[in-house]
Amino acid sequence: MPDAHTDVLVAGAGPAGLTLACELVLAGVRTTVLERDPAPPGFCRGFNLNARSLDLLEHRGLADRFLAEGPTLPATAFVGTAALDLAAMRTRHPYVLGIAQTRVEELLAERAEELGVRILRGHRLTGFREDGEGITADVTAPDGPLRLRCDWLAGCDGGRSTVRKAAGIAFPGTPARRFALLGDVVLADPGALPLGTTAGPGGGSVFTIPRPGYVRLVTAEPDPPEDRDEPVTPDRFQEVLDRALGRRVEIAEVRWLTRFGDAARLAERLRAGRVLLVGDAAHIHPPAGAVGVNAAIDDAMNLGWKLALVARGLAPERLLESYHTERHAAGARLLRDTRAQALLAAEGERLAPVRDLLGELATAEGTAGHVAETITGVNTRYPAHDEHGHPWEGRMIPGDGLLPAPARTGGGALLLDEAAAPAAVREAAASWNGRVTVTAVPSGRLPGTYAVLVRPDGHVGWVARPGAGAGAEAAGGAVRSALEWWFGPPAPLPVAG
Ligand SMILES: Cc1cc2nc3c(=O)[nH]c(=O)nc-3n(C[C@H](O)[C@H](O)[C@H](O)COP(=O)(O)OP(=O)(O)OC[C@H]3O[C@@H](n4cnc5c(N)ncnc54)[C@H](O)[C@@H]3O)c2cc1C
Structure with a gap:
């Protein structure tokens, strides 16, 4: 129980x-x-x-x-x-x-x-x-x-x-308008159908995909039954296959038969x-x-x-x-x-x-x-917290060894240029300890910025804007805002004993 x-x-x-x-x-x-x-x-x-x-x-x-x-x-x-x-x-x-x-x-x-x-x-x-x-x-x-x-x-x-x-x-x-039958089968004569598309004389065709020990055949079903959930029997599959090819291709063994449509x-x-x-x-x-x-x-x-x-x-x-x-x-x-x-x-x-x-x-x-x-989907780009045109905003961070271990444990990462990042940024991030790990990267690895926040799914959630607002206070405020947006409010300060 x-x-x-x-x-x-x-x-x-x-x-x-x-x-x-x-x-x-x-x-x-x-x-x-x-x-x-x-x-x-x-x-x-x-x-x-x-x-x-x-x-x-x-x-x-x-x-x-x-x-x-x-x-x-x-x-x-x-x-x-x-x-x-x-x-x-x-x-x-x-x-x-x-x-x-x-x-x-x-x-x-x-x-x-x-x-x-x-x-x-x-x-x-x-x-x-x-x-x-x-x-x-x-x-x-x-x-x-x-x-x-x-x-x-x-x-x-x-x-x-x-x-x-x-x-x-x-x-x-949109509901399904076209249907296809799929058969994972062993052909009696493995040479009977070449891989890829085989066209029949009447306009039908069969697509053959190699699988280990069998082939996957896909062919249009021009006249699907009223009940689209009706199981596809071996006889029905053979009939539709023969019609598409205009000849008989013998099936020795059936592993899986199904029907699918183009609903979206x-x-x-x-x-x-x-x-x-x-x-x-x-x-x-x-x-x-x-x-x-x-x-x-x-x-x-x-x-x-x-x-x-x-x-x-x-x-x-x-x-x-x-x-x-x-x-x-x-x-x-x-x-x-x-x-x-x-x-x-x-x-x-x-x-x-x-x-x-x-x-x-x-x-x-x-x-x-x-x-x-x-x-x-490799170029998926999400709306950024504070979009300002840095090419990494909202995208997955380039996988060239920049991303350190924290993401592997499901946490976020704040990457700091070790020479250029103001100390206030590191200090502000300490309140998100456990949710975000601060990691220094070699100077010059973060193009045009001194700090990049990487979400646990590898997407860049925020990129610091050097020169936006003056001084350490502005830099600390900007990173606090980004961290709170993605990871919730900071942990309360420990009560002095
Ligand atoms: C013929 C075909 C070929 C495909 N080929 C590809 C391909 O080559 N590459 C590709 O990326 N995708 C392919 N897909 C799509 C892919 O199979 C699905 O998009 C994928 O399985 C979706 O994953 P899912 O976890 O969302 O759903 P599913 O894989 O469908 O998992 C849902 C799970 O929920 C369970 N379930 C359902 N109802 C309940 C309930 N009430 N309570 C508890 N459990 C329940 C089911 O048993 C199932 O295990 C193909 C789909 C089809 C039909």
Whole structure:
């Protein structure tokens, strides 16, 4: 029988829920994860981690664990047949890592266990009630129904999120208009379909992706059943495949069959009272670009440290509004980019010239970097606390060894030019000890400034403006304002004994 009270209850142990739980426990918050399924699924949806995820994992010293698991590739598929040149991105990881989503989840679950996260599998959240003091969650568990009490509830429970629906958060967007069937299969004759796109005589096509010991086949389903949740049977898959190819390709073994559509929706609010939405619960999009796992990790890394500070009573709830502001905007871009790719890939001959043009831009010197950074989220820029044009404001800090150890433990970092920073800045920061670690960096490493505040998710929260206001007092005041904005009020001074 689990404890009846936890600081944060996380519904769902997918990439979003596991990442968020790790971040919360790392920051000292009691966290319980409820997972509906008793065991991990026997199929695998995604097969990659992109540069943005690796950059984020780098801030916890975890990127190497994931990089040890698979090959890295300098390009990835884009709008059907074109390639996206990832090597042109400004990141420590200018490639895509080939790694099964199931393995990503295993590694995250291992990390969660190391940190002491409690994961209750076979526990489904069925509803909740919020009152002035917290939330009571209704759960069905293997031994019968349960009631759990928590201060905060994170809905990481996928695209059909129970949490989102029970919170009454609208999910506007576009319904699915096109459907595709996906089959992870072993072909009787492995040479029967080449890798990539095979066109049939009647305008249909099949996309073949190599997997270890099998292939993933994806083909349009022009006549989906009325009930889109109707299971895809082997006979139905074979029928649609044969029609697309205009010939029979024999399937020897079926591993997983499913149907997916191109619906695109973004939750109206990522926060309602004590409820927060993360990952697919907050946004669904066509699988073009292979970014869903990455967006889930990105949301969770943005929310984790903020929710931890608020749950511990250190920062005001206002900080959680920045989660909505930052990640709702990122969600809107995610929908735009994946919808554009899905439309272009599906539209046949009519849009072939647009695909050609975009394919050229995605590999040309001068534009390739921008396109790749946009599609992968590497160039994500959040509104800064005190925007004044320093190129680092709101962006992830360049990963060139500047960022010291504190971020690895989930805290923030104040980087000071050891020769140029006024002593008042260091003195002011002492009141945030435990939340922020002050680190001196060699003189001249911080271009055009003497101090940079790095949030726990690696984004630059503030850059000091040399010359703005005169003297040590102004410098101390500026850093105090930035620290309070991101990390809550300073610790009270100890009472003299
Ligand atoms: C065919 C396909 C291919 C894809 N390929 C890629 C790819 O190559 N790369 C990529 O990055 N993304 C890919 N995606 C998208 C990716 O799989 C999702 O975006 C990602 O899994 C979202 O993570 P999440 O943690 O938000 O949600 P999920 O992974 O859906 O996790 C939600 C979890 O919550 C649990 N849950 C649900 N309801 C409850 C409840 N009431 N109580 C408790 N637990 C509950 C579920 O069992 C599940 O474990 C693909 C998606 C599809 C459909």
